Amino acid sequence: MxxxxxxxxxQYFPNAIASAHADNYFETLKAQLPWRQDVIKLFGKSVKIPxxxxxxxxxxxxxxxxxxxxxxxxxxxELTDIKTLCESLSGSRFNSVLANWxxxxxDSMSFHADDEAELGANPVIASVTFGQARPFVFKHxxxxxTYRYTLNHGSVLVMAGETQRHYVHGIAKTAKxxxxxxxxTFRQLIL
Ligand SMILES: O=C(O)CCC(=O)C(=O)O
Ligand SMILES: [Mn+2]
Numbered sequence: 011m012x013x014x015x016x017x018x019x020x021q022y023f024p025n026a027i028a029s030a031h032a033d034n035y036f037e038t039l040k041a042q043l044p045w046r047q048d049v050i051k052l053f054g055k056s057v058k059i060p061x062x063x064x065x066x067x068x069x070x071x072x073x074x075x076x077x078x079x080x081x082x083x084x085x086x087x088e089l090t091d092i093k094t095l096c097e098s099l100s101g102s103r104f105n106s107v108l109a110n111w112x113x114x115x116x117d118s119m120s121f122h123a124d125d126e127a128e129l130g131a132n133p134v135i136a137s138v139t140f141g142q143a144r145p146f147v148f149k150h151x152x153x154x155x156t157y158r159y160t161l162n163h164g165s166v167l168v169m170a171g172e173t174q175r176h177y178v179h180g181i182a183k184t185a186k187x188x189x190x191x192x193x194x195t196f197r198q199l200i201l
Pocket of ligand 1: 108179195
């Protein structure tokens with residue numbers, strides 16, 4: 011379904027991956043990806059980012075994210091399968107993926123746009139969620155209007171068109187005792 015976001019083009023596929031398959035992917039990705047606790051410099055201080063990450067892609071896909079340059083880990087069997095699904099849902103190709111593991115409600119991602127130069131002008135980004143359903147918030151850069159969508163276990167969200175130009179997005183912290191969530195964002199770097 012197309013989400014009713016002005017100035018954006020976002021499609022949501024709530025049940026793109028059947029629940030039993032999604033359970034398997036969640037456990038396999040959690041166990042097999044080389045998760046890292048990355049640190050960023052913020053006003054001269056080193057701060058742990060509030061989640062674990064793993065960057066994968068074609069060998070030439072170095073990526074700079076929040077001032078971090080990451081070398082790609084190789085594609086795994088599971089990541090390649092999920093990439094193929096995202097390519098058929100979106101009609102776009104991807105050469106890289108950022109995996110984020112939100113261990114509990116204290117893990118989060120602050121508002122940002124995926125607007126790095128390497129992604130090009132109107133990037134197509136496919137975002138796949140496993141595990142805990144959490145609210146994904148879009149905030150319009152000019153009107154400040156916010157839109158909240160809960161991303162299901164096994165769902166795919168495709169952000170395209172001018173979405174990154176007009177919106178920031180993020181995952182808020184919560185004090186509720188919640189389970190872990192893994193999100194994969196497939197991207198096409200222009201090299
Ligand atoms: O975890 C999510 O749903 C969002 C991840 C994200 O925005 C990103 O990796 O750039
Ligand atoms: Mn993002």
